[in-house]
Each structure stands twice: as structure tokens, then as C-alpha cells.
Amino acid sequence: MKDRYNPHEIEEKWQRRWAESRIYEAEPDDRKKFFITIPYPYLNGNLHAGHTRTFTIGDVIARYKRMLGYNVLFPMGFHATGTPIVGLAEQIQKKDPETIRVYNKLHEIPVDVLDNIQSPEQIVEYFSREAEAAMKNIGFSIDWRRKFTTTDPHYQKFITWQFNLLQSKNRVVKGAHPVRWCPNDENPVEDHDILKGEDATIIEYTLIKFKLDGEILPCATLRPETVFGVTNLWVNPKNLHVKIKASGETWLVSKEAYEKLKFTDKKVELIGEVSGEELIGKKVENPLTGAHVLILPASFVSPENGSGIVMSVPAHAPYDYLALRDLKGADLTKYGITEDVSSIPLISLIKVPEYGTYPAVDAVTELKVKDQKDPKAEEATKLVYRREFHGGVLTETTGKYAGMPVSKIKDVLARDLIDQGIADVFYEFSEQPVICRCGATCVIKMVENQWFLNYSDTSWKKQVYKCLGGMQIIPPEMRVDFENKIDWLKDKACARRKGLGTRLPWDREWMIESLGDSTIYMSYYIIAKYLDKFEPGQLKEEFFNYCLLGEGKPEDVEAKTEIALDIIESIRSDFGYWYPVDLRTSGKDLIPNHLLFFLFHHVAIFPEFNWPRAIAINGFVSLEGEKMSKSKGPLLTLKSAVKEFGADVTRLYILSTAEHVQDADWRAADVEATRKQVERFYKMAYDIINEKDTGELKLIDKWMLSRLQYRIRETAEALNKIQTRRSVQNAFYMLMNDMKWYERRGGKAARKQILHTWVRLMAPFTPHICDEIEEKLDGNFISLSRFPEADMSLIDKSAEFAEEILSNTLRDIEEIIRLIKIKPKRIILYTGASWKKAVLKRAIMMKKENTLDMKSLMNALMSDPAMRAHAKEIPKYAQKVITDIQGIDNELMNSLVEVELDETSALKEALGFLSHEVECNIEIYSADAPGYDPQGKSRNALPMRPAIYIE
RNA sequence: GCGGGGGUAACCAAGCGGCCAAAGGUGCAGGACUUAAGAUCCUGUUGCGCAGGCAUUCGUGGGUUCAAAUCCCAUCCCCCGCACCA
DSSP states (O other), X not given: OOSSOOHHHHHHHHHHHHHHHTTTOOOOOSSOEEEEEOOOOBSSSOOBHHHHHHHHHHHHHHHHHHHTTOXXXXXXXXXXXXXXXXXXXXXXXXXXXXXHHIIIIXXXXXXXXXXXXXXXXXXXXXXXXXXXXXXXXXXXXXOGGGOOBTTSHHHHHHHHHHHHHHHHTTOEEEEEEEEEEETTTTEEOOGGGEEEOTTOOEEEEEEEEEEETTEEEEEEESOGGGGGGOOEEEEOTTSEEEEEEETTEEEXXXXXXXXXXXXXSSOEEEEEEEEHHHHTTOEEEOTTTOOEEEEEEOTTOOTTSTTSEEEEOTTTOHHHHHHHHHTTTOOOGGGTOOSOGGGOOOOOOEEOTTSOSOHHHHHHHHHTOOSTTSTHHHHHHHHHHHHHHHHXXXXXXXXXXXXXXXXXXXXXXXXXXXXXXXXXXXXXESSSOOEXXXXXXXXXXXXXXXXXXXXXOHHHHHHHHHHHHTSEEESGGGHHHHHHHHHHOOOEEOEESSSBSOBOTTSTTSEEOTTGGGSSGGGHHHHHTTGXXXXXXXXXXXXXXXXXXXXXXXXHHHXXXXXXXXXXXXXXXXXXXXXXXXXXXXXXXXXXXXXHHHHHHHHHHSOGGGSOOEEEEEOOEEETTEEOOTTTSOOOBHHHHHHHHOHHHHHHHHHHSOOTTSOEEEOHHHHHHHHHHHHHHHHHHHHHHTSOOOSOOOHHHHHHHHHHHHHHHHHHHHHHTTOHHHHHIIIIIIHHHHHHHHHHTTOOTTHHHHHHHHHHHHTTTSHHHHHHHHHHHTOSOGGGSOXXXXXXXXXXHHHHHHHHHHHHHHHHHHHHHHHHTOOOSOEEEEEOOHHHHHHHHHHHHHHXXXXXXXXXXXXHHHTSHHHHTTTTTHHHHHHHHHHHHHTOOHHHHHHXXXXXXXXXXXHHHTHHHHHHHHTSOEEEEETTSOOSOTTOGGGGOBTTBOEEEXX
8 A cells, every 4th residue: 555545556456356366256155145236338438427426326235245245246237229220320421420430539539449349249349348348447347248239140049039029929910100200311210310300209189080972071180079069060161182092081181181191000092182171161060969060260270280171179279269259240141151150059068167168258358369260269278277187078969978077088989989999099299390301391190010019018017016015115215107108108119120120020020129239138147147157049948948037947958959968957046046026226217218118028937936136226417517418518428537536536426425316416516626636545544554542442543433334224225226426425524534533533442443334334435445455454456355334333422422512612612712802811711510411310300201391300300309409590590491391302411311411521521622722721611619700600611511711 | 188206494305293403415704733735623604792592494384283394285396208219
């Protein structure tokens, strides 16, 4: 150990020794096991501060559990499945300037290296090497023998097995689903492919098929229940409409709607054109109610929205009401309409507390909307919609639906209408337009014959609920989040046309989607150690069925796969030992996807005793207050953080700056401060090691040992809850402050003993520096030693009280000196009179018995002859004590009566220290025998609070 | 809109019914050490106060309580997710 702290030298040294001694290579034995996993990183870039946080939390827990005596398995792999890596390869090949910039500047890859990673395979190779090196440099205690990449042929066998199994359990189904689609690229568009309209979501409309002489006028609506209140349809006379064949029916829609329908699952065919004007004046039949209603002209109808034909519900839709009102007195004879349409009776079907029979009318009146072109019409629409949705109930008009809340009706009614063949589903973007990077306007396409995992299956969800119920979720507040997300999860497309990965075994045109192939791979870590024992081709289903599920006979597996029997048995027994996953820690972004799928697939495949035990969630990392971005910057790589500050400092900082789901902020200035603190720790340890402990334990040593026990207990409690911030706070900063005070008070005797404990307390956080120190203490690897246990017998309340009195008194003296602005020549302390102590104790006792009041206290006191000498002073003090006690918590009260402390002698022991601190001679008396007391200050002395006289 | 998280002193951040004017870190100011700088160590950092005190603070407004940053109600503001994408 050198006198100066050189993190890189120390870290390199210990990482090498750890690797040489293989201390993190876990094998089953008779200890209790702990299997911790962290989502493997996706290899389209270098590891960054976000990974640093999640992984370091995992490593700290792994190290902590190891020191608690668990046999810890902490493995790591790499994720390469999916499209981004392929996309990246294309960009690099094209030498796309932005990509080159991002990967050169943000991911810190030299340009000449970039030239050499052109193919997806090279990218995977490069980033996995970099990631492994980075994780080693920060000192993660990973068993590297188990690493793998999801594009490995062995792994593909594993995924193939998994999907065949899911298929056989009817968890994979065929269906169609809508995606954002670029008609130009003929590809689904992802968020980063979108130029404009990134926030647009796909909204499901119900298309209600009004009938006109055997032809159909479909109206798109978000509120299918209002079909009961339709009084007419709206068509914009200025728009061009088309007549099309749609799955055997003849439809009339806007030209734009026809373009959209081409991408749906309907077969559409253009037959002819119809102007808006032609349609107006005709009567259509409401398919649900059978009512015949007029088609009327309205200017607000946009051909871009829905079908270009709108059903009118003036009782509940302000636009409809306004358009109808706007027609008052209009001459519609050119459409062949002679009746006064403004007198068409409104049909109310929703009762809502805020409004009368016709909410739309009330809203228009309330907001004073002029006409359908008034911007306030939009506002009124939203208002009515909101109120009706949340507080509305369907009226008798809706027949069997009467009494149902509006918020519950949409899905039910839409389903019913579709089943009756009088409605369809129509998808529309929430924002328009959505523009692809290539410049084309995106549409919504129905991808057909798509493979889905049927997560929406209620029996599956029920199993997941059961699994979740038996799990620990950390922090516990996140449990409700998981529950919500389980409810919300729908069927998920599990196959794609392009990207890296494994083919769907029964439909080889499809690649298994990348989130689906990373759900149960934790079990693969157990196999991964044995990859040199067999070829991918030998990994037949029987192998996995036996090793992971215990199905079949090992001899049969041997016969089928030609894998040696002892290997098969060994894997099976390893699996039995290590599984299930005891803890998975992850960033919060993975809750609604990966972590959910992790649970779904586990319950689908494994028996209940192999379901995961716990999940811990952590937040993101920002840089100097700015959100970090892999593709836009800013970005801080793990590698460069360690290079600049060292592994231990990086670890300590990232752990201490935020707790659980809170986001952490990386601030270089604060990291620098942490570096100094670590340096101080190193220096302190160095000094302690090179000094001899002296003397026997004094009060201050007992105080220090007492404090240490609290720090240990807090640290352990925090780590048990994966509160890394709190644990670092206690194990490092608080203990550091205790040590400073201890040394300032001249404490020496316990320093080495403290250090012994301290390095072990710190070892999970800063393993390198701790091993460096431990080498000089015990010489063994610190991660193989035991984590400290708080020894409650070393808790010394009286030493703590003494120290508290001392520091409070010191602060008081200094405050007085500051206020009276003199250089003190003589200071006298008077400790509280013993009768006051007696009063206090008696009062506390009575308070605990719930019998404390002035009268009974006085009675009790006065029955004691020794008290009578102070009969004059007692009432006033007793009154004060009674009020003071109100504000004391129980623990303190207990201590106050239990602890026997001679304040006078305790202060006398610290007299030298006190006098030195205030640079003035100090004398101490008990108020029982004050001696020199010119101002009678001793009367003010209280228990735990000496009076002070300064001259 | 729905769901989740959050608003605490110059900043980050703990506390979630009583030793709370509020942990810890940072910044800032003063002091010690040093030829000096840095590092380190002390002290202070809401206001007032020439004896250890008092007054006012924890988004805002009410309420419960002997006692509220902490509990209840209302209200305002900020962040994240809402999917086929890793």
C-alpha cells in the first residue's frame, strides 16, 4: 500500500488478482445460493452511465450477498437480436455522417476502428468485447465463463426450444395487428424513423355502416354508443367521394379514406366517384335503430379524418349541434330538401350530472360558441366528451345498455356491433400527418398472418399475478405498477421480417422478435458454462426438456443427443441448484416490456418453484441535468468514467447520488468531490495501518465503537432493501464523520479495530481500495470475508450521552463567546443538580405509566425527604419537565431513565479537549456544590445541559 | 385522458407525527495550517439577538392534533410510460 492513492494502479492490480484466483466463478456447493441477474446490454453502442448504475447496483448486491455467506452467481451475456444492429451496420457502410459522428464522438470509437466494423457480426463482436472490458474495468464480480451472445448458434437452439414449447402450450397465436407503415419503404416505421408526428399513436375508431340502397356509408366514431342518437349524417359538399368495393360490400367514402383502407385487412377496389353534393339530401338507414335520417351538408367535415362521412349526434356533439343550427334558414332546395332541418328533434342518450338533457346544447351556450367554424367549438367538444366519458350514464334510449357508465360501454358496444356485422374497426393516427424519414406520409397497415404471444389470455395473466404475489418488488411502491401493466398488456407480435436472431421454427420466414428471446435466458447461463462440451446441433429439445424442466430420462437424452451423460447430469444438477432467479435488478424502462415478459414466460414454462423471487428497479442517469441519449448525446460511457475517476469512485458516486426509482444526475464536479472523499478514506486507512494502537478503551473509544454499530446496522438494513444511497451514506460519509470526530477527540485505541470493520463495510461499494487496505490488515480477499454484523452489546448509551453533552456544550460555549465578543479568561461549567435528575426520571417514569400530571408528580416528589430541601425550586422545574417530556420520543425517554451517567466525570475526562478547543482553561463543578459561581449560573444547569459561566 | 413518480434551505438530496431550523454531499464565507497555492481540518451559511435565546420556514390554501415537512381535504406545477421498439 502506497502513501498516495492511485486508483488505476490499485484497480488493475486487484482485477488481475481476482481473475487469477477465479473468486467469482461460482460452482454449486453446500452453501445457500443467490442467483442475481441484470438485463444483458444491447450491443449497438458502448455501455454508458445508465448501464453503469444498474449494473453497479447488481454488483454491490452480489458482493454483499457473497459476504453474507451466500454462494452467489452473477453472470452476464450480450443482446444482439433485432433490427438496430443491422440498421447500424447499414449506416456505417453508407458512412452516414451523423452515425459516424455519434459513434466517434459519443461512443468514443476511433474512426479507423469504425471502418473495420461494417457488418452486424463485426459490430456484435466489437461491442461485446468493449462491454466485457468495461465491466471488468469497473470491477464487477461476474462469472465470465458463462457469457454468450443471443446470436450464438447454441443460444438459437435454446430459443427454438422455448418457442416450440410455447407453441405447444398454445401461447403463440396467429392474428393481425395495425402498425405505422411507410408505403414508400414498405416497412413498419419505428420511432427513430419518423420525421414528424413521433408522438402520434394509433387510435381505434368504430366504423358504423349506415345503409343507402344496398350501399354503405361508413361513419368513423370514437363514441359508438352515440349511434342511438344519430339524427342525420354529415357530408362536405366540396369533397370528392369514391365508390369502392370493400370485402364484398359497396362503400362510399372520401378519396383519402379509400387510400387508407387499401392498407387495412380489407380488399378494396375502386369503382367510381361520387361528389359530396350528390349524397346530400338522401336518406340513410341507421343500422342499429332502423331509423331513416337525412344526409346534410357541413363544412367541418374533413376528408382526411375517418371515412369523410360523419354521423351527427347533436344532443352530445357540439359540432353536430352547431352545424345543424347553422343550417337554420338555409336554402337546401338544391339538394332536394324542403323540410326545416334545424327543427330536427335531438335525441338524448347520456345523462351527465353537469348538464341537462342535451349536453352539447348546454356546452355551446355556456362557452358562447358562435358556429361550427368557431375555435371554441373544439373546446366545447372536448369538455362534453370528458364529462360524458367520466360521469355519463346511458339512458333508456339505449335499450339494453341503459344504466351503463359511458366509460365502460365503448368496447362492449363496438364488439356487439361488429358481431352483428353493422360495424368495423378503423385505425387512425392521433396526430396527422406522420412523416417517414424518407419523406412519405405514413399510414396504418394491418400486418396479417402475424404471430402473437397471447399475453392477453386471462389464465396466463392469472398465473403471472400469482407469481408476482409471491415476489418481492423493490421498491415496494412499484408493485402496483406491475399490476397495472399486467392488466394493460395485450397480445404481442413476436416475430419480425428482418433483423438478427432466431427463426420461428414452424414458420421460417419470421424472425423471433428480440424481446421474446430474452425472457428466460437466465436459465441459459447455467448451460453456457458447458458450451465447449457439445455442438449446437446436439442441443435437441430433449436436452432442454430434461436439463431445464426435468422431463424425460438422462439416458434417453444421451442417446438422442450424444452428449455425455455426466455432462447432462451435471447441467441438470447445476440448474436444480441455481434456479430460480433470486433477484433481477433493472432500470425502470423495462417494466412494461422486458420484465413483464420475463414473468410471463417464466410462469408459462417453469413450474412454480422455479419462478423468479424478486425484482429491483432503478431510475435513469442524466448528465449535468440533461437527459442522456445514445443517439443524440450527451452520453457518458462507462469506460471513460472509469478512466477519468477510477472504478471505485465511479461506483461510489453512481450509487450514492439517487435512490431506487429516482433518476441520478452525473455531475463531474460532484464526482470530483467523491474522489477527494475516497482519497481521504485511503489516507486515513494508510495512517491507521502505519500507526500503533495505544492504550485501553476510554469513553471516546466506546463512543466510536457504539457509533460504528449503528452505521453497520443501517448499512445492512439499507442493502437488504437495495437502498444503495442510504447504505453509502452510512457506511461511508457518516462513518467518516464519526471517525473525524473520534480522531479530533484524541481517539486512537480503537482505530485499527474500526478500520478492520470499515473496509469490509465498504467492500461491496469500493472493492478495489478495500482489498488494497485489507491486504495490509488480514491479507485475504475482502470479498471472501464476512460482512460486518452489528454487535449491539457494543452500543454504549452513556458514552453517547456523554459525547452529546460534550459537543452541545462546546457549541454553546462557542456561541456565547461569539455573541459576547470577548476573549474568555475563565470558563466554568456546572452540571445539573442531582435533584433535577431525580425529578426528570420520576416524571419520565410517570409518563410511561400514563400517570403524569403536575399534581401527582409533586406528590410523588414530595414524599421523598431528600427532595424537600428543594421544595421551593421543584414546582417550577417540574412544570418545565412536564412540557418538555411531551416532545420526546419513547426511545429517548427509555434511554434517559436507563442510562447511568456521571456527567461531571464524563466532562472531566474531556476537559483537556474542551479547553484546547476554546483556548481557555475550563473548570467543572456540579451544581450540587458549585464552588465559584459569581452570577449564580449553576441554578440554570439542567440534566444533560450544563450551565456555563464565562468571564 | 389513463397510470406511475415528484415538489424540502444557494444546489443535489434525506426525513414522512414529537430532541426538526430540518441528516449527508456540494457551493459560498470566515478561521487554522502553509513563504504561497493546493490539499486537509475547524466554524458559519432564514432573520433578529453583546449568555447558550426568540421569531418565521418544508409548492399553495384549508383542516385534524397538546404537537405536522410528516396525517386528511382541496388546489397548482414538474417528470416518466401508454407498445410491437431495444
